[in-house]
Amino acid sequence: xxxxxxxxxxxxxxxxxxxxxxxxxxxxxxxxxxxxxxxxxxxxxxxxxxxxxxxxxxxxxxxxxxxxxxxxxxxxxxxxxxxxxxxxxxxxxxxxxxxxxxxxxxxxxxxxxxxxxxxxxxxxxxxxxxxxxxxxxxxxxxxxxxxxxxxxxxxxxxxxxxxxxxxxxxxxxxxxxxxxxxxxxxxxxxxxxxxxxxxxxxxxxxxxxxxxxxxxxxxxxxxxxxxxxxxxxxxxxxxxxxxxxxxxxxxxxxxxxxxxxxxxxxxxxxxxxxxxxxxxxxxxxxxxxxxxxxxxxxxxxxxxxxxxxxxxxxxxxxxxxxxxxxxxxxxxxxxxxxxxxxxxxxxx
Amino acid sequence: xxxxxxxxxxxxxxxxxxxxxxxxxxxxxxxxxxxxxxxxxxxxxxxxxxxxxxxxxxxxxxxxxxxxxxxxxxxxxxxxxxxxxxxxxxxxxxxxxxxxxxxxxxxxxxxxxxxxxxxxxxxxxxxxxxxxxxxxxxxxxxxxxxxxxxxxxxxxxxxxxxxxxxxxxxxxxxxxxxxxxxxxxxxxxxxxxxxxxxxxxxxxxxxxxxxxxxxxxxxxxxxxxxxxxxxxxxxxxxxxxxxxxxxxxxxxxxxxxxxxxxxxxxxxxxxxxxxxxxxxxxxxxxxxxxxxxxxxxxxxxxxxxxxxxxxxxxxxxxxxxxxxxxxxxxxxxxxxxxxxxxxxxxxxxxxxxxxxxxxxxxxxxxxxxxxxxxxxxxxxxxxxx
Numbered sequence: 001x002x003x004x005x006x007x008x009x010x011x012x013x014x015x016x017x018x019x020x021x022x023x024x025x026x027x028x029x030x031x032x033x034x035x036x037x038x039x040x041x042x043x044x045x046x047x048x049x050x051x052x053x054x055x056x057x058x059x060x061x062x063x064x065x066x067x068x069x070x071x072x073x074x075x076x077x078x079x080x081x082x083x084x085x086x087x088x089x090x091x092x093x094x095x096x097x098x099x100x101x102x103x104x105x106x107x108x109x110x111x112x113x114x115x116x117x118x119x120x121x122x123x124x125x126x127x128x129x130x131x132x133x134x135x136x137x138x139x140x141x142x143x144x145x146x147x148x149x150x151x152x153x154x155x156x157x158x159x160x161x162x163x164x165x166x167x168x169x170x171x172x173x174x175x176x177x178x179x180x181x182x183x184x185x186x187x188x189x190x191x192x193x194x195x196x197x198x199x200x201x202x203x204x205x206x207x208x209x210x211x212x213x214x215x216x217x218x219x220x221x222x223x224x225x226x227x228x229x230x231x232x233x234x235x236x237x238x239x240x241x242x243x244x245x246x247x248x249x250x251x252x253x254x255x256x257x258x259x260x261x262x263x264x265x266x267x268x269x270x271x272x273x274x275x276x277x278x279x280x281x282x283x284x285x286x287x288x289x290x291x292x293x294x295x296x297x298x299x300x301x302x303x304x305x306x307x308x309x310x311x312x313x314x315x316x317x318x319x320x321x322x323x324x325x326x327x328x329x330x331x332x333x334x335x336x337x338x339x340x341x342x343x344x345x346x347x348x
Numbered sequence: 349x350x351x352x353x354x355x356x357x358x359x360x361x362x363x364x365x366x367x368x369x370x371x372x373x374x375x376x377x378x379x380x381x382x383x384x385x386x387x388x389x390x391x392x393x394x395x396x397x398x399x400x401x402x403x404x405x406x407x408x409x410x411x412x413x414x415x416x417x418x419x420x421x422x423x424x425x426x427x428x429x430x431x432x433x434x435x436x437x438x439x440x441x442x443x444x445x446x447x448x449x450x451x452x453x454x455x456x457x458x459x460x461x462x463x464x465x466x467x468x469x470x471x472x473x474x475x476x477x478x479x480x481x482x483x484x485x486x487x488x489x490x491x492x493x494x495x496x497x498x499x500x501x502x503x504x505x506x507x508x509x510x511x512x513x514x515x516x517x518x519x520x521x522x523x524x525x526x527x528x529x530x531x532x533x534x535x536x537x538x539x540x541x542x543x544x545x546x547x548x549x550x551x552x553x554x555x556x557x558x559x560x561x562x563x564x565x566x567x568x569x570x571x572x573x574x575x576x577x578x579x580x581x582x583x584x585x586x587x588x589x590x591x592x593x594x595x596x597x598x599x600x601x602x603x604x605x606x607x608x609x610x611x612x613x614x615x616x617x618x619x620x621x622x623x624x625x626x627x628x629x630x631x632x633x634x635x636x637x638x639x640x641x642x643x644x645x646x647x648x649x650x651x652x653x654x655x656x657x658x659x660x661x662x663x664x665x666x667x668x669x670x671x672x673x674x675x676x677x678x679x680x681x682x683x684x685x686x687x688x689x690x691x692x693x694x695x696x697x698x699x700x701x702x703x704x705x706x707x708x709x710x711x712x713x714x715x716x717x718x719x720x721x722x723x724x725x726x727x728x729x730x731x732x733x
Binding site for chain 2: 020021022024025026027028029030031032058059060062063064065066067174175178180214224225246247248249250251252253255256257258259260266268275276277279280282288293320340344345346347348
């Protein structure tokens with residue numbers, strides 16, 4: 001019997017800190033495309049909608065939904081009037097400036113609606129509602145809304161990219177790319193903390209439902225079918241060996257953040273003593289033609305567990321697998337297969 | 349008692365790998381304006397809008413029902429958002445029907461879409477982490493379990509892949525037009541998730557689909573025959589629990605049983621003329637024929653094998669080419685519902701089933717855990733014998 005609870009070398013568990021991020025693209029279409037192209041090349045466009053001019057432009061009448069075609073694009077600005085503003089005293093890395101600035105609703109000359117943009121005013125004292133501001137184009141414009149900013153005054157801007165002014169018809173902006181993401185930080189839930197700490201000392205912990213006695217591994221902290229919570233008193237240990245109930249050979253799809261390149265097996269295993277399967281177990285060293293439902297497998301713990309040096313770099317509250325931080329591989333036990341019919345209700 | 353509701357307008361975009369000519373606003377408007385045009389009405393005639401799509405992470409546009417409201421003429425009108433993973437297209441159609449049936453709104457516009465080219469679905473379904481198994485990797489073991497239980501021969505999956513793609517050749521909106529597809533090309537295409545080959549899997553598409561539904565006293569305003577919504581059902585279950593049958597999920601059985609009971613259907617195979625089932629991977633045709641009580645257990649694959657599900661069979665399935673030929677995920681379920689409506693309105697063009705009166709539209713989502721189905725008919729109260 002291995003020591004585990006209150007055992008001194010149980011792993012330190014970090015707070016969950018995960019950044020979900022993807023380089024999404026945007027197809028700009030017949031109106032936003034010319035608008036972004038204009039920002040890059042030195043003009044600001046709106047659309048004429050009836051007797052009004054809407055800027056930033058839209059593909060439709062915002063009041064009725066009627067289609068507004070690119071023949072209605074008109075140039076506005078380059079100066080305008082601040083309708084409303086707010087001061088950003090402490091910019092973050094996502095802001096257009098690393099020093100304090102204003103976000104303002106700017107009604108450009110010739111437009112009837114306001115555009116939200118950044119005003120580099122120097123200090124909050126320079127900002128007033130009704131003040132005049134004028135656009136400044138960036139030399140390295142890519143065809144995005146951040147190709148420009150505004151400054152107080154009426155002095156007309158220089159054209160962007162002066163060195164490139166002789167270029168013949170640069171490509172219009174048709175598709176843009178944006179790295180969009182969110183950083184998620186949350187504490188580990190108590191049942192999850194106990195599960196991971198158990199793993200760090202070589203024990204697999206589940207929870208026995210007080211409603212029907214079924215053992216959930218890993219537990220969600222509640223029995224979803226009977227809708228009852230489970231507590232530390234319901235913790236039980238299960239074996240580190242079990243039966244394959246389901247598997248897939250994965251041909252990795254190449255996407256942002258994907259590190260897998262070669263096919264490998266993903267399987268679900270019903271551990272002895274458990275009533276739910278652990279899923280997403282990677283199998284790298286058993287040939288696919290020898291892999292099957294009903295196969296008996298033994299988990300081989302890694303050396304870090306024996307040394308009490310498990311490091312959990314990537315923890316979460318939701319995954320239903322076991323972390324590779326604690327196992328080396330899974331090995332066939334040599335026992336006879338279990339009849340697939342007997343595990344068919346565990347093939348998730 | 350719910351009041352009658354009918355589909356009077358249908359609009360679809362061209363489905364493509366990338367609609368590089370349209371913004372997201374433009375994409376949903378293309379479908380919406382075509383549905384309004386089909387119904388011969390305008391945004392001004394719409395009382396409420398229901399929008400559906402799959403997870404926001406697919407395009408990274410969070411709460412698109414807000415940013416798309418103006419583009420859909422929703423100023424001063426209620427707009428609703430529905431989300432039930434892959435089944436969302438059918439769930440959205442049902443939500444729109446309920447708004448009419450309840451008596452609250454007379455005319456409802458419903459729109460669903462996906463612009464898959466702007467993100468990556470497998471990345472999104474993997475929670476943004478490396479090593480995701482994707483939808484095919486999730487379903488493959490359940491397909492193998494179906495094959496084990498039913499003793500179905502391996503060519504069944506290939507047959508479905510060929511049939512649906514050949515049907516798609518008759519559908520000008522379909523993403524895939526694979527002129528040369530055959531049993532051999534499917535069998536020889538790369539194995540993605542055993543037993544699923546590349547050509548047994550759905551494509552990744554951009555596209556949108558829309559319908560106009562209205563109450564009985566507004567139907568005559570529109571020129572084309574209506575498709576009456578005879579009934580609908582939605583059911584859900586957890587993705588994983590001890591005792592779950594992933595091959596024939598109880599929620600799918602219950603959903604179908606509730607639907608047939610509501611409509612008065614006692615023998616679905618005989619009383620339904622044509623079906624559009626959500627089949628993103630070939631084997632789901634026989635699996636849903638059994639899972640939704642159209643065939644006895646172990647008999648679904650025989651319907652496929654005998655040609656019963658072909659365009660000329662006694663129970664045609666996915667005459668439009670199905671999800672295997674076009675998959676703008678959020679819209680895919682609505683396309684099943686509107687293609688069912690096309691069949692009973694007689695507006696299905698080259699893939700029209702002669703004399704179709706009663707049609708089933710179906711979608712499933714998540715880990716085969718969300719189900720949404722409806723039955724439409726050319727008649728308001730057809731007699732089932």
